[in-house]
Structures are given as C-alpha cells and as structure tokens.
Amino acid sequence: MAQLDAAVVPPVRLKLLTTLTAVSEAEFSTLRGTLDISDSVLSKHIAAFEQVGYVTRRKGVHRGRRTTWISLTPRGRKALSAHVAALRALIEGVE
Amino acid sequence: MMESKSLNPTAAEASAALVEAEASRATLARGIAMPRRFFTLMGAAVAAQIATTAVGLGADLPWVMAVGLAVFAVVAGMQLARFRRLNGVWLGGLASRVVLGTGIPASTSYAIALGAAIWAAFDARWWFVALWSIAGGTAYALSGRQWLRTYRALPAVHGRGESAVWLVLIGVVALAGLAFLLTNS
Numbered sequence: 001m002a003q004l005d006a007a008v009v010p011p012v013r014l015k016l017l018t019t020l021t022a023v024s025e026a027e028f029s030t031l032r033g034t035l036d037i038s039d040s041v042l043s044k045h046i047a048a049f050e051q052v053g054y055v056t057r058r059k060g061v062h063r064g065r066r067t068t069w070i071s072l073t074p075r076g077r078k079a080l081s082a083h084v085a086a087l088r089a090l091i092e093g094v095e
Numbered sequence: 096m097m098e099s100k101s102l103n104p105t106a107a108e109a110s111a112a113l114v115e116a117e118a119s120r121a122t123l124a125r126g127i128a129m130p131r132r133f134f135t136l137m138g139a140a141v142a143a144q145i146a147t148t149a150v151g152l153g154a155d156l157p158w159v160m161a162v163g164l165a166v167f168a169v170v171a172g173m174q175l176a177r178f179r180r181l182n183g184v185w186l187g188g189l190a191s192r193v194v195l196g197t198g199i200p201a202s203t204s205y206a207i208a209l210g211a212a213i214w215a216a217f218d219a220r221w222w223f224v225a226l227w228s229i230a231g232g233t234a235y236a237l238s239g240r241q242w243l244r245t246y247r248a249l250p251a252v253h254g255r256g257e258s259a260v261w262l263v264l265i266g267v268v269a270l271a272g273l274a275f276l277l278t279n280s
Binding site: 015 | 102103104106108109110111112113115116117119120122123124126179180182183184185186187188250251254255256
C-alpha cells in the first residue's frame with residue numbers, strides 16, 4: 001500500500017505539486033496568483049521541494065523582468081502520484 | 096505536535112486536500128489564454144509552408160521551400176514567445192501538438208494536404224495548390240483549438256509534450272533541411 005509522503009502532506013504543498021502537473025514550467029508570480037499565497041510562503045515550499053528533488057527552479061525573464069521559473073521533476077511527479085494514491089486509499093478505507 | 100497531526104490526515108481532510116488541489120490545477124488550466132489570432136497565424140504559416148513546398152517541388156525551385164520553412168519557423172517561434180509572455184507558463188503539449196503539429200489530427204491533415212498540393216503542383220494546377228494549402232492550414236488551426244479544449248478538460252494529461260531533447264532534435268532536422276535546400280538551390 002502506498003505511503004503518505006511527509007513532504008507533500010501539507011495541503012498547500014499538494015496544491016503546488018498538483019498545479020505544476022498542468023504545465024511544463026510556471027513562472028513564480030503565476031503560481032503565486034493561482035495558489036493565492038504570499039511570496040515568502042511560496043518560496044519556502046519551493047525550497048523544501050527543491051531540497052528533496054521534487055521541483056527545479058531556474059532564473060529567467062518574464063515581461064522584461066528577471067524572475068524564477070519552476071517545474072516538476074520526474075521524481076516529484078512520481079512522489080505526487082504515490083501520495084495521491086495513498087490519500088485515495090485512506091479515503092476509500094473509510095467509505 | 097502540529098506536524099504529527101498533519102502527517103496523519105483524516106479521510107475528510109484527505110478528501111478536502113485532493114479536491115482543493117485539483118481545483119487549483121483546473122483554475123490554472125482554465126486561465127490559460129491564447130494570444131490574439133494565435134491559431135489564425137499558425138494556420139496561415141502552415142498554409143504558406145505547404146504552398147511553398149508544393150511550388151518548390153513542382154517548379155523545381157528549392158529556395159521557395161526554404162522560404163516557406165523559414166516563415167513557419169519565425170511565426171511558430173513568435174507565437175510561442177507571445178503565449179509564454181501572456182500566461183507565464185510553458186506548455187510542452189502546446190509546442191509539440193499545436194505548433195509543431197505532432198498530434199494525430201494535425202499531422203494527418205497536414206500530410207494529406209501536403210501530398211495533394213504536391214500532386215497538384217506536378218500537374219501545374221496552381222489553384223488546387225492554393226486550395227489544398229488553405230485546407231491544410233485551416234485543419235491545422237482547428238486541430239489546435241481542439242487540443243486546447245482537451246487540455247482544459249485534462250491538463251495533467253495534455254500539458255506536457257515531447258521532451259525538450261526531442262523538440263531540439265526536430266529543430267536540428269528542420270534546420271539541416273533548410274540548409275540543404277539553400278545550398279542546393
């Protein structure tokens with residue numbers, strides 16, 4: 001049975017990874033707007049995911065401004081799938 | 096204490112977290128907007144590319160084919176840059192399926208239109224070349240619109256396209272073809 005991933009358990013982190021599955025790469029402010037969280041909170045979660053290899057970030061330019069682009073790694077995608085499977089098992093176990 | 100509680104969510108918490116996460120992804124996908132006349136310009140570039148390829152082969156003018164490829168490359172690059180600037184995201188699926196036409200509807204309609212246009216050009220039926228080129232460009236644009244609808248419905252499935260390595264490889268092959276046409280014209 002799939003295990004919950006401690007790095008993905010906080011709902012905002014699950015939202016972040018799930019949102020990233022919709023794109024190949026997203027600009028920092030686009031993600032912040034979609035998730036409706038502050039710069040510092042988003043930075044903190046991205047840093048945590050980067051540490052475990054679930055996302056990568058790179059410096060780039062958007063609308064003429066220097067900014068950061070974030071993408072999900074294959075490892076992050078795998079971790080998210082396993083975590084979602086564990087959540088679904090948890091839900092089904094109760095129903 | 097908080098950490099240990101959050102590591103063991105209840106079924107209700109798990110369900111709410113999943114619903115919220117999927118809603119967030121859907122919000123991003125629904126918010127994706129296409130730059131003005133994106134599909135029209137892509138369709139026109141493909142029509143021009145089909146026409147120039149047919150004319151280039153039919154009239155033995157390789158440089159005409161090279162011009163068509165160059166026009167397509169410039170238009171495609173500009174549209175992708177506009178999309179990225181407008182949305183703040185990069186969609187591999189859009190680049191490969193819509194712009195490079197690797198989706199089945201785009202590649203099939205393109206192959207049929209190109210084949211028919213080349214056949215018409217060898218027969219010097221230039222009106223048919225124009226008609227098949229327009230038909231090919233229109234089908235390409237419509238298949239792009241169709242892709243956008245399927246992406247919005249299932250963003251996790253359709254958001255990613257071929258790998259960057261594969262796209263670079265396609266680009267290199269296209270450039271090599273362009274160079275070959277120019278050096279042999």
